[in-house]
Amino acid sequence: MRIDIFDTKISTLEDRPVRVRVMTPDGYEAGEKRYPVIYVNDGQDVFRDDQAFWGAESLRFEQYYKDYGAFLPQVILVAIESPEDHALRTAQYSPYTKDFVVPPEKKFEPRIEGRGKEYLKWLVEEWKPFIDRSYRTLPGAEDTAVCGYSTGGLISIYAALSYPAVFTRLLAMSSAVCIWMDKLKETLDSASYSHLKYIYMDVGTNEFGRMTTKEEFLQGANDLYQNYLDHGVPAEAVRYNIYPEAIHNQKEWRSRFPDALRWVFQDYPNRG
DSSP: EEEEEEEEEEEEGGTTEEEEEEEEEEGGSSOOOOOEEEEEESSGGGGGGGOOOOTTOOOOOHHHHHHHHGGGGGOOEEEOOOSSSSSHHHHHSSSOOOOOOOOOOOOOOSSOOOHHHHHHIIIIIHHHHHHHSOOOBBOOOEEEEEEETTTTHHHHHHHHHTTTTOEEEEESOOOOOGGHHHHHHHHHHHHOOOOOOOOEEEEETTOOOOOOOOOHHHHHHHHHHHHHHHTTOOOGGGGEEEEETTTSSSSHHHHHHHHHHHHHTTSOBBOO
């Protein structure tokens, strides 16, 4: 396993600086094999605690892979950091613009100018081609996944639905969709779903966000799951887990991420 670090800029967001870490699996350097790819939002949270923002824990995936890599599908993992500023992160991962009525006790922006479409344009048209040129990837949509949690889940869902020629696998943990459902519904109703191979989604029953109650979080996930079924995604292609009392943080996602990764790449063998 090797992790390469790139400091680059998002050209579609006024050259916003961004750090990207690319993990290649064990055995990559020794052969000519090509690998599927997963693009992970909030990449600062993937590998180690000392890379995470806001004093959060990480998914600790670097250590997990060292310990249990033989039991994981062998993929190239592209971890793209978010902005460290909360408001910039929310805007970058929001494909929509919306005004909100914010209660005085909430720390939330009254208006979010969504920049998610610009972010995805960079990811799809510039960064993915760079990865495909620089690494031995399987570049087709059938071998490519997108991943995120919270608002990173929102942009991942939008990416999977809006770019059927790029992504067919979706890993979305604790997606913050409820406050966007009026806007998201337009996307859900107009999207194609036939390209989707595997979807992993989950939610905890005690999750809440900066503007979202735990009841709304759960309702948003339930509505999203039903939407997939209503649009013809086979039930056996969707894994939807509800975790009793689970809260909204990286420690929870850390325990779920490896199995979620196995699910969306279930048709690829483990190293072992």
